[in-house]
Amino acid sequence: MHRIFCIPELVRLIVSYAACEEEHNTFDGAPHFSHEDSQRLLAGLARTSTIFTDAALDFLWGNIGYGPDVLFLVLRLLPQNCARLLLDNEGNVVSLVVDRPLVQSDWTRILWYSKRVKTYEHDSYWSASVHLRPLCLLFSTLPATFLFPNLLELSWCFQGEDDMQLSSRFLSPSLQDVWFSGDTRGVLWASTALAAQNHNLVGFSATCANGTSVEPDAFGAFLGSWKHIRSLRLPACTAKELRQLSSLAALTSLVLDTFVGPSKFLDGNRDARFVALKYLTLGQISLSTAADILPTTDKSPLEGVRLVGLTLPTTNTLVDLITGIIHSRTLNTLHIQVKGDSDFIAPVHSLTCIRHETLTSLCLCVDGGYLFDDVDFADWLPLVPMLQELVLAQMVPQSRLTLDALVSLAEKSPRLSSFGATLRVPHFPTLRPSSVRQARPQQETLSTLRVGLTDPTHLHEMAAFLSGLFPGLTTIDHGFVDTSPPGRQWKEVERWLDVIRRCRKEEQEWTLLLKTEGGRNTRLG
Structure with missing residues (x-):
């Protein structure tokens, strides 16, 4: 036996090449095997020599x-x-x-x-x-x-x-990532038992069955002991537990399904809280509590914020909240869903406070008020030049966006790949194919469109209009509200989009062929 096989690290490296399935290949130049081929190779190595037995079995059973x-x-x-x-x-x-x-x-x-x-x-x-x-x-x-x-x-x-x-x-002490769900009593018992013998967790998620409540401070007894935790999800959180979380230096991702407690709970230097936090999701929370948790410094490493079931006292407070969030220079994702029973009734004349050079995903869902009109929308798009996903979901009666918003998208959002919004179409029947054929900007990257319309008629013209603006469009959905056209009608739009794309492709192929043949004939002549 060559002495190279006495080095365990090299033996494991050799075996790892046999474990390189096509979808999990992490080695440059390594062969690509299917799952079945990989399993057979590893089993063969385990039987071939005692040198490879342990390493091959570790890969077989570990994966x-x-x-x-x-x-x-x-x-x-x-x-x-x-x-x-x-x-x-x-x-x-x-x-x-x-x-x-x-x-x-x-x-x-x-x-x-x-x-x-x-x-x-x-x-x-x-x-x-x-x-x-x-x-x-x-x-x-x-x-x-x-x-x-x-x-x-x-x-x-x-x-x-x-x-x-x-x-x-x-509940082994070696565990690094744990997901508990289902019966509340079982989740709490297992969480406590795990914490008693494992202080090295990297990821922990606990969710409880619908309709069940969690006792206050149920996790407070052990949260502070998880010094290495990087990703954490809790079904409920109190002020006491949040104080413990804010001091965890390794915490980069935090999800709190609900929050129970007063709105003011954190004392001391705000800049010293959640120093490593990159992704934050808060559910069923008041605006004042959310504002208390969110960092306000531009040095914050925050990259993604999701606020679900947010309650707002007034419209202006939403603008104030967003203004505070976007201080983070690294922010790329902002999703806010305002709770249905919120007093969010006064119109938001403009959310142009959202201006950010790195924001790639923005989702705003509100039940009352409106977010933009066409003019505001067109003026705002250049303020978020990196947007790839945009959702503006609201009830149709409050919507002020029309089809002109889609034209603005084509002109001013070259990177956008997914767009969803509620659109008013008060004069859609006036749209004619002749207007569609007029010179329009084309946005090549948009592939997914979700819209709610006030008028479901003239779907063929709609398909031509969309195809002219967005040649790369592959998926279209019928929006967010009950007044939208039914799904089967949007399937008709998709079908016509398909026809238009195929016709356009055939036209391009024929044009290329005629040019080629014409060139040959010219040379022959």
């Missing part, structure tokens, strides 16, 4: 995937005389039958492989009582504390007490 398949494969390693998996004709597990309690020697083979598993997702497939109770009985004899001691990623949907008992065998 085995999510879902019930992982546990299914592990349970198949059980001795035949102690437990049986009953399968249906399609190979699905119908029941798990435990014939006798397992002893330590029965687990030897399982633990040899299970220590290599890196990801596991426990979903409703294994949450049925026909599976859970036998599994709990089975794992009660496990000689180790955890079934997967080197697990890195865990996703668990809780549905009852059996889930809580079983999950304790999967």
Whole structure:
């Protein structure tokens, strides 16, 4: 044996080339294998030589995937005389039958492989009582504390007490990313149990079933101990918990589904809060609380802000809030959805306060008032030159944008690829193909359009109009409001767009052919 094979890092590098599936290839010059070919190569390496066995098995089991398949494969390693998996004709597990309690020697083979598993997702497939109770009985004899001691990623949907008992065998201290969902009691129990033995989490997400509430400060006992956490999602948050979060130096992404507490809660230097935060999503929150959380300095690394279910006392406060957010020079995404029962009734005559050189995605959804008229819209577009996605969703009666807004887009937003808005079309029947054929600016990058219209007629002319403005348009949807044309009518627009594109392509091909043939004839003559 060459001494090069005594270096574990080189052995793993050799094996990693066999694990390079086409969609996960990270090595320059590495071959591209399908998933099946990669699995066969790794299995062959594991059998070929003891030099490659450990490394090949690590890749095989480490990338085995999510879902019930992982546990299914592990349970198949059980001795035949102690437990049986009953399968249906399609190979699905119908029941798990435990014939006798397992002893330590029965687990030897399982633990040899299970220590290599890196990801596991426990979903409703294994949450049925026909599976859970036998599994709990089975794992009660496990000689180790955890079934997967080197697990890195865990996703668990809780549905009852059996889930809580079983999950304790999967809360390994090695975990880096965790997603808990479902029954509130199970989510809180598992979160507390995990925090007691794991202070090195990088990502944590907890969501609870619809209609359930979370006790105040349910996560406050352990949030401060996760010093390395970078991504965090909580179903609810209080002022006390938010104070702990604001001091986490590694936190770059924060999602709070709801906020419970007073609007003023943070004291001290605002610039010292959330120093690394790049992405922030706040749900069901008042404007004053949102303003208190958001950084106000242009040195903030904030790149994306999403405010969902925002309540506003007055219209002007929305402008004030946005003005504060866009101080961040690195901001590229801003999504704001104003709650339906908000007192947002006075018109916003202009949101030209949104001017930003790096903003690429803007979404504003309001139930009352209006965001722009055509003149404001045309004047505003040059202030956001990098926009690639723009959504302005509002009720039709309040909308002041017309088809002229689309012309402004074609003229002034060369990078936009997706646009959604509610448009008023008070004089759409006056649109004629002759006006469509007039010289119009063409915007090549727009591929997706979502619009709500007040008049669903003259769809053929609409298709020609859109095709003339946006030659790259491939997807069109019927907007945000009930008064929009039904989907089947927009399918008609899509069909006509298709016809127009094909005709245009054939015309270009014929023009090129005639030019070529004409050139040849000229030379021959």
